[in-house]
Amino acid sequence: MRLFDFSLKINGFDIDKAKIELAKIQEKDDLTFSKYIKDQKKEIISYHLQNNPFYKSFGRSINNEDWNSVPILTKRHLQCPISQRLSAGYTSKNVYLNKTSGSSGDPFVFAKDKWCHAMTWAEITNRFSWYNIDFNTSKQARFYGIPLDKKGYYKERLKDCFSNRYRFSVFDLSDQAFEKVLDKFKCTSFNFINGYTSPIVQFAKFLNRHNIILKDACPSLKVCIVTSEMLFDDDRALMQHQFGVPLVNEYGASELDLIAFENKDNLWQANSETLYVEVIDENNNVLEYGKEGRIVITSLYNKAHPFIRYDIGDIGSLSVTSTDRLPILEKLSGRTNDIAILPSGKKAAGLTFYYITKSIIEDDGNVTEFIIEQVALNHFKIYYVSLKELIPEKKEFITKEMKHYLEPGIKVSFLREDKLVRSKSGKLKQFISRL
Numbered sequence: 001m002r003l004f005d006f007s008l009k010i011n012g013f014d015i016d017k018a019k020i021e022l023a024k025i026q027e028k029d030d031l032t033f034s035k036y037i038k039d040q041k042k043e044i045i046s047y048h049l050q051n052n053p054f055y056k057s058f059g060r061s062i063n064n065e066d067w068n069s070v071p072i073l074t075k076r077h078l079q080c081p082i083s084q085r086l087s088a089g090y091t092s093k094n095v096y097l098n099k100t101s102g103s104s105g106d107p108f109v110f111a112k113d114k115w116c117h118a119m120t121w122a123e124i125t126n127r128f129s130w131y132n133i134d135f136n137t138s139k140q141a142r143f144y145g146i147p148l149d150k151k152g153y154y155k156e157r158l159k160d161c162f163s164n165r166y167r168f169s170v171f172d173l174s175d176q177a178f179e180k181v182l183d184k185f186k187c188t189s190f191n192f193i194n195g196y197t198s199p200i201v202q203f204a205k206f207l208n209r210h211n212i213i214l215k216d217a218c219p220s221l222k223v224c225i226v227t228s229e230m231l232f233d234d235d236r237a238l239m240q241h242q243f244g245v246p247l248v249n250e251y252g253a254s255e256l257d258l259i260a261f262e263n264k265d266n267l268w269q270a271n272s273e274t275l276y277v278e279v280i281d282e283n284n285n286v287l288e289y290g291k292e293g294r295i296v297i298t299s300l301y302n303k304a305h306p307f308i309r310y311d312i313g314d315i316g317s318l319s320v321t322s323t324d325r326l327p328i329l330e331k332l333s334g335r336t337n338d339i340a341i342l343p344s345g346k347k348a349a350g351l352t353f354y355y356i357t358k359s360i361i362e363d364d365g366n367v368t369e370f371i372i373e374q375v376a377l378n379h380f381k382i383y384y385v386s387l388k389e390l391i392p393e394k395k396e397f398i399t400k401e402m403k404h405y406l407e408p409g410i411k412v413s414f415l416r417e418d419k420l421v422r423s424k425s426g427k428l429k430q431f432i433s434r435l
Helices: 003-009 015-026 030-051 053-058 116-127 150-162 173-187 199-207 233-244 351-359 392-405
Strands: 096-099 109-112 140-143 165-168 192-197 223-227 247-253 255-260 266-268 276-280 295-298 310-318 329-335 339-341 347-348 365-377 377-385 413-417 431-433
Touching: 003 015, 003 150, 015 116, 030 053, 030 276, 030 295, 096 116, 096 165, 116 255, 140 199, 150 165, 150 233, 173 199, 192 199, 199 223, 199 233, 199 365, 223 233, 233 247, 255 276, 266 329, 276 310, 339 351, 339 431, 351 365, 351 377, 351 392, 351 431, 392 413
Parallel strands: 140 165, 140 192, 192 223, 223 247, 365 431, 377 413
Antiparallel strands: 096 109, 247 255, 255 266, 276 295, 295 310, 310 329, 339 347, 365 377
């Protein structure tokens, strides 16, 4: 029984029709595809200017023949009641409602009309099918957060049941918890792993410490798909080795869709069917392919709520080989608020020196996880989980390297923790600025 598709359909999301529509889009030749993108952009803007009072007020200066006249929409613009942002004919009763995780610091409630949400799932199922994953038949090992209140907890468990998946908690990453996870893999025919990068990395480290290859314990496993957090090269290599299956990187946003998905050529293929992805500079000018800037995205199908030239809060670049049909996300550098500001006025991407520190701090396997927090212009705190306390020489070396890559005069404090605090969604933010 196609239980997953059935659960979407009974909630008003016509997944069968959406899959057919997506296939038609993908069948277009290059010239027709470029025209499709252009027409969809015009259509969605026209719709919201006519039917959405919020967007009509926001986009007063729009000339629909000039894409550059369309203003950049930010999360701050959307932090007003959802009822004020819905298009005519839509209410909280006839849309898909959800809220962002707040990992950007600007959480808000959003809406999708039911056809848009069906197209979202058509896109997701299409990409997962590249690796022979079918949500109706493939068993998922899910590493995500889960609400801790009773109502929210059982609601998610019910959804997991209908979605043919088993959820592992990401709030307990102890060896005792991972022993139970491993036992579940041994007795369950999981076909794929999906979830946040950092807890899956910790599971791989657990397997490495015990010299276990997961596919030996669970032969049905095909692929591991990670999302929502940065994936570093050494973590990718570790996971692929310990799991014994390919590692695939996914990039998405709940308010939009699947944004990019690693294809069989190991390229991060951006979604060009239901989204339009651009990279802009600090003055909101569109950058050439290959140049790094802010990622802005247009949802081509959401009529209930406008996401047009929406600044998602991430920094990245599109490859110079990109085309309308096949845009390639070459680089994802982190979030726009992941910037360290130093006493001299110099700015540094937080994830850059997180990565430098990571290569030092984890070299002997003692430290299992850590985060960096900037608490003052010249003061950084490193919270870490380890088997034993970092020795003074190690701390001195890390401090020296951070000063080398940032600037002299900064202070680094080390705080050993039993476990790191995650957001309510279960995500771990590697760098946090408190400035």
